[in-house]
Amino acid sequence: xxxxxxxxxxxxxxxxxxxxxxxxxxxxxxxxxxxxxxxxxxxxxxxxxxxxxxxxxxxxxxxxxxxxxxxxxxxxxxxxxxxxxxxxxxxxxxxxxxxxxxxxxxxxxxxxxxxxxxxxxxxxxxxxxxxxxxxxxxxxxxxxxxxxxxxxxxxxxxxxxxxxxxxxxxxxxxxxxxxxxxxxxxxxxxxxxxxxxxxxxxxxxxxxxxxxxxxxxxxxxxxxxxxxxxxxxxxxxxxxxxxxxxxxxxxxx
Numbered sequence: 001x002x003x004x005x006x007x008x009x010x011x012x013x014x015x016x017x018x019x020x021x022x023x024x025x026x027x028x029x030x031x032x033x034x035x036x037x038x039x040x041x042x043x044x045x046x047x048x049x050x051x052x053x054x055x056x057x058x059x060x061x062x063x064x065x066x067x068x069x070x071x072x073x074x075x076x077x078x079x080x081x082x083x084x085x086x087x088x089x090x091x092x093x094x095x096x097x098x099x100x101x102x103x104x105x106x107x108x109x110x111x112x113x114x115x116x117x118x119x120x121x122x123x124x125x126x127x128x129x130x131x132x133x134x135x136x137x138x139x140x141x142x143x144x145x146x147x148x149x150x151x152x153x154x155x156x157x158x159x160x161x162x163x164x165x166x167x168x169x170x171x172x173x174x175x176x177x178x179x180x181x182x183x184x185x186x187x188x189x190x191x192x193x194x195x196x197x198x199x200x201x202x203x204x205x206x207x208x209x210x211x212x213x214x215x216x217x218x219x220x221x222x223x224x225x226x227x228x229x230x231x232x233x234x235x236x237x238x239x240x241x242x243x244x245x246x247x248x249x250x251x252x253x
Contacts, residue, residue, distance in 0.1 A: 083122050085120055086119050086121060086143075091118060098245055126138055154239075172201060174233070193218050197215050
């Protein structure tokens with residue numbers, strides 16, 4: 001997102017915050033170093049009495065999300081972590097970029113807590129000093145409701161060296177099935193009756209990713225954006241509530 005404030009020497013990827021990031025197209029040594037904005041305000045310097053979760057609690061919640069939804073277990077001793085608090089005014093600023101006709105009042109009501117209290121962004125990334133062909137890349141960014149601890153979006157990449165990647169990709173029907181199973185199994189966005197309302201296939205070289213928007217057929221204001229790697233056949237990201245509105249409508253993820 002615009003004006004993002006990142007810590008010194010934060011290792012991120014060139015696909016950071018692009019549309020549903022084409023993670024599978026990244027080479028192992030393709031890392032980018034982004035320097036600290038000297039004018040950035042530390043999370044600890046922000047005075048907001050509406051926050052309930054501490055930064056440490058937000059980290060633990062984020063770790064729980066990775067294990068629960070993606071079966072990925074990280075330890076704070078093996079990865080670096082950065083926590084940033086985005087105020088409600090910042091979220092509303094992002095929302096101002098969206099056409100108001102593209103979302104409903106009910107969708108905003110679903111995200112009332114975040115619009116009033118802001119959110120935490122928790123980022124986990126490799127502890128590495130230099131680029132390496134053999135590095136096992138880990139990068140995850142999660143946005144959390146600071147009052148409820150609910151995860152509103154996940155954007156991630158995990159390069160498991162033990163996994164043999166397939167060059168054959170799934171088709172849209174297979175991607176849709178994987179997404180629906182994920183939504184229902186994990187109760188993403190409290191959607192009970194999935195209905196696909198938008199789909200987008202993105203191809204780069206031999207890599208294919210799918211960006212699928214679902215809503216609840218019985219409650220259309222409940223929406224979830226799912227990202228699937230067509231080659232690994234896995235969900236690698238999702239967003240709900242106000243983050244779905246921002247990510248889908250402004251194409252920022």
